[in-house]
Amino acid sequence: MRADAERNRERVLEAARSVFAEQGLDASTNEIARRAGVGVATLFRRFPTRDDLVGAVFADRMAAYVAATDEALADPDPWHGFCGYIERVCQMQADDRGFADVLTLTFPTAKALEDDRNRAAEGLGVLLERAKATGKLREDFAHQDVPLILMANAGVVTATRDAAPDAWKRLVGYLIQAFAAEAFQPLPEPPSPRQVYRALLRLST
Amino acid sequence: MRADAERNRERVLEAARSVFAEQGLDASTNEIARRAGVGVATLFRRFPTRDDLVGAVFADRMAAYVAATDEALADPDPWHGFCGYIERVCQMQADDRGFADVLTLTFPTAKALEDDRNRAAEGLGVLLERAKATGKLREDFAHQDVPLILMANAGVVTATRDAAPDAWKRLVGYLIQAFAAEAFQPLPEPPSPRQVYRALLRLST
DNA sequence: ACGTAAGTGGAGCGGGTATTCCGAATCCTC
DNA sequence: GAGGATTCGGAATACCCGCTCCACTTACGT
Numbered sequence: 001m002r003a004d005a006e007r008n009r010e011r012v013l014e015a016a017r018s019v020f021a022e023q024g025l026d027a028s029t030n031e032i033a034r035r036a037g038v039g040v041a042t043l044f045r046r047f048p049t050r051d052d053l054v055g056a057v058f059a060d061r062m063a064a065y066v067a068a069t070d071e072a073l074a075d076p077d078p079w080h081g082f083c084g085y086i087e088r089v090c091q092m093q094a095d096d097r098g099f100a101d102v103l104t105l106t107f108p109t110a111k112a113l114e115d116d117r118n119r120a121a122e123g124l125g126v127l128l129e130r131a132k133a134t135g136k137l138r139e140d141f142a143h144q145d146v147p148l149i150l151m152a153n154a155g156v157v158t159a160t161r162d163a164a165p166d167a168w169k170r171l172v173g174y175l176i177q178a179f180a181a182e183a184f185q186p187l188p189e190p191p192s193p194r195q196v197y198r199a200l201l202r203l204s205t
Numbered sequence: 206m207r208a209d210a211e212r213n214r215e216r217v218l219e220a221a222r223s224v225f226a227e228q229g230l231d232a233s234t235n236e237i238a239r240r241a242g243v244g245v246a247t248l249f250r251r252f253p254t255r256d257d258l259v260g261a262v263f264a265d266r267m268a269a270y271v272a273a274t275d276e277a278l279a280d281p282d283p284w285h286g287f288c289g290y291i292e293r294v295c296q297m298q299a300d301d302r303g304f305a306d307v308l309t310l311t312f313p314t315a316k317a318l319e320d321d322r323n324r325a326a327e328g329l330g331v332l333l334e335r336a337k338a339t340g341k342l343r344e345d346f347a348h349q350d351v352p353l354i355l356m357a358n359a360g361v362v363t364a365t366r367d368a369a370p371d372a373w374k375r376l377v378g379y380l381i382q383a384f385a386a387e388a389f390q391p392l393p394e395p396p397s398p399r400q401v402y403r404a405l406l407r408l409s410t
Numbered sequence: 411a412c413g414t415a416a417g418t419g420g421a422g423c424g425g426g427t428a429t430t431c432c433g434a435a436t437c438c439t440c
Numbered sequence: 441g442a443g444g445a446t447t448c449g450g451a452a453t454a455c456c457c458g459c460t461c462c463a464c465t466t467a468c469g470t
Contacts, residue, residue, distance in 0.1 A: 104360070145375065148361060148375060151360045151364040152361050152376050154364075155309070155359045155363070156356045156360065159310060159356040159404050160400070160404040162404070163402075164400035164401065164403075164404050166393065167353060169393040170350065170393045170395050174380060174383040174384070175383065177389075178379040178382045180390075182387075183382045185378075185385075187375060187382075188378050189371075190375050191372040191375070192369070195365070195368045195372070196368070197368075198369070199364050199367070199368035199372070201368075
């Protein structure tokens with residue numbers, strides 16, 4: 001690849017990163033190209049589909065997402081690790097509107113992200129088992145509840161980002177107390193894993 | 206008003222009701238006019254601004270919203286009334302995507318809706334006090350938490366409407382257990398009323 | 411039944427989007 | 441530094457949006 005091409009590729013990635021962070025995944029391509037100081041054609045030549053661009057932009061964020069599960073697993077107290085994990089991931093959503101979309105709304109199918117997602121899900125399963133084993137996480141917590149949290153958090157975050165950027169912490173505070181074993185009361189059934197998967201695919205056409 | 210004009214007005218309202226319910230408040234006017242079987246000009250003549258249309262369409266839903274607080278207040282057990290209120294309102298969001306927007310996202314400024322909102326807020330304040338007095342609702346529950354619930358629920362509902370239409374019940378189940386006094390653990394500060402107000406105004410420009 | 415005021419619908423305008431095409435500019439090699 | 445392949449950027453295309461204008465139609469009072 002020619003040197004200027006590589007340079008432009010980087011500029012597009014950086015512009016896309018900030019535009020997605022501010023405006024979410026449905027930001028306009030024109031805006032990204034404009035901010036990168038590059039023609040739209042250049043953007044499309046390098047990233048023919050939106051998925052290509054999103055995949056490249058969020059590769060590192062997804063790595064951080066996977067790393068969050070690893071850190072949680074490294075915590076000697078699995079319940080503490082779990083709480084920290086939820087808070088950290090919700091913080092990531094609050095910090096980056098595009099990433100919130102990646103986690104809950106549009107589910108880009110870029111393969112790299114897909115793999116990361118699976119790895120995170122695996123680690124999360126182990127974490128949940130351990131946390132339940134300590135008796136601190138309620139037994140009926142389902143792994144499907146995690147995307148549910150992310151969707152709820154996304155709702156709060158998108159609504160309050162400008163006016164009350166920390167409002168989501170209150171929601172997460174409530175939820176974590178509800179996840180504690182002491183809070184146990186019967187709950188409605190969680191959605192099935194398949195349902196959650198389909199919900200996540202929703203907008204990725 | 207001429208009879209045919211009145212008839213068309215009704216048709217537009219009905220079409221708008223169903224389109225908003227399916228697609229949310231940002232549905233296109235073209236689509237509404239098309240489904241009503243009228244020209245776009247007719248729609249605009251009758252409802253010059255989007256607020257006029259939204260106000261007319263959701264007048265009855267807002268009335269039901271106010272009625273929900275009244276019913277909650279009528280419950281001999283204020284805590285039970287509170288739980289029922291939350292569930293009912295979240296159900297209304299789940300049933301009507303447009304109404305979910307009215308409650309959390311766009312905050313149309315139509316005066317009729319504004320008045321209803323204020324009336325509901327008043328009733329809610331009384332309900333919360335009573336529920337706290339019984340010792341079942343935690344003391345640190347803030348009235349600002351209610352819009353927070355609605356935003357969180359809106360997030361779940363918009364993400365899962367097609368694939369897992371009952372998923373929101375699980376979220377609300379968790380939240381209600383967190384609101385119970387027994388669950389009490391310190392929480393992050395709630396957003397200020399002013400912050401919440403500004404968050405609700407967000408998209409109404 | 412007929413004149414007129416009220417009402418209608420679709421074409422049209424201005425502005426937004428995604429995506430493609432192609433002549434011009436740029437880089438790299440020799 | 442010259443030639444040729446590569447890459448660029450903006451114009452062009454084809455949509456979709458909200459909203460307005462206006463020639464035509466309809467209902468209603470007389």
